[in-house]
Amino acid sequence: MSGGIAWRTARLSCRLARPDDAEALWRYRTANRDHLAPWEPLRDEAYYTPAHSRRTLEEWMLGVAQDRAYPILMFDPDEREVLGSFTFSNVVRGPFQACLLGYGLAAEHEGRGLMREALAPAMDWAFDTLGLHRVMANYLPRNERSGRLLASLGFEREGLARRYLQIAGVWEDHVLTAKIAPD
Numbered sequence: 001m002s003g004g005i006a007w008r009t010a011r012l013s014c015r016l017a018r019p020d021d022a023e024a025l026w027r028y029r030t031a032n033r034d035h036l037a038p039w040e041p042l043r044d045e046a047y048y049t050p051a052h053s054r055r056t057l058e059e060w061m062l063g064v065a066q067d068r069a070y071p072i073l074m075f076d077p078d079e080r081e082v083l084g085s086f087t088f089s090n091v092v093r094g095p096f097q098a099c100l101l102g103y104g105l106a107a108e109h110e111g112r113g114l115m116r117e118a119l120a121p122a123m124d125w126a127f128d129t130l131g132l133h134r135v136m137a138n139y140l141p142r143n144e145r146s147g148r149l150l151a152s153l154g155f156e157r158e159g160l161a162r163r164y165l166q167i168a169g170v171w172e173d174h175v176l177t178a179k180i181a182p183d
Contacts, residue, residue: 005070007125009117012083013075016064019057021073021082026053028082028106035107039143042169060087067091070130074105074118083109086119088126088135098134099126110145119153127181134181138164138174147175155179 006015017025030048037043046052063069068091074084084105091099105115126132137155139146155177163171 005072005125007121008077009121011077012114012118013077013079014072014118014122015075017057017060017071017073017085019054019061022050022054022057024075024082025057025073026050028085029053032104032106036104038168039104039140040168041166063089067093070126072118072122074114082106084115084118086115086122088122088130088132091130091132096134097132098136099130099132101135101137103137116149116152119149123153123179132181134178136176136178138176140167140172141175150177153179 006013008014026049033043033048060069060071063071069087069089070091071087071089072085073082074086075082084103086101086103088099088101101119103115103119123135126135135155137146137150138161139150141160156179158176158178161174161176164174165172
């Protein structure tokens with residue numbers, strides 16, 4: 001991946017989200033509402049509106065400008081449809097040089113290796129271009145697919161956080177993992 005925040009893989013076009021992606025983001029959110037609900041915080045009806053997608057993109061752009069978050073949308077090669085997304089968020093500089101990684105994929109595209117295909121070069125970018133030392137990713141213990149994905153990318157289990165995040169209205173335990181930049 002180059003110094004820019006965009007790259008292609010064999011099956012994907014991945015790039016930093018931008019304001020004109022609001023309609024595509026809204027379509028992705030509404031089409032995958034039920035699929036993603038068990039893995040996300042509770043969402044109110046406003047979340048599934050075009051206006052909220054526009055506000056989300058404005059907030060994301062502010063996060064990029066402040067070097068606090070890097071939201072990446074995963075598109076089909078022609079960039080007609082959002083297939084998934086991931087974000088390097090809560091970027092902390094100084095002696096920590098770390099962030100959190102979160103991700104999601106459309107139901108119809110699961111099980112094909114697309115998230116791994118997108119994240120492998122993204123991790124190189126996070127370490128090389130962003131200069132991060134540590135990327136952390138946490139997952140629900142019952143989400144074995146996420147556990148396998150993170151392990152395949154070189155994330156190591158660091159522990160278990162009890163009642164870590166409220167997911168679908170319930171305080172859920174999370175497996176804590178991290179990947180450290182290569183020396």
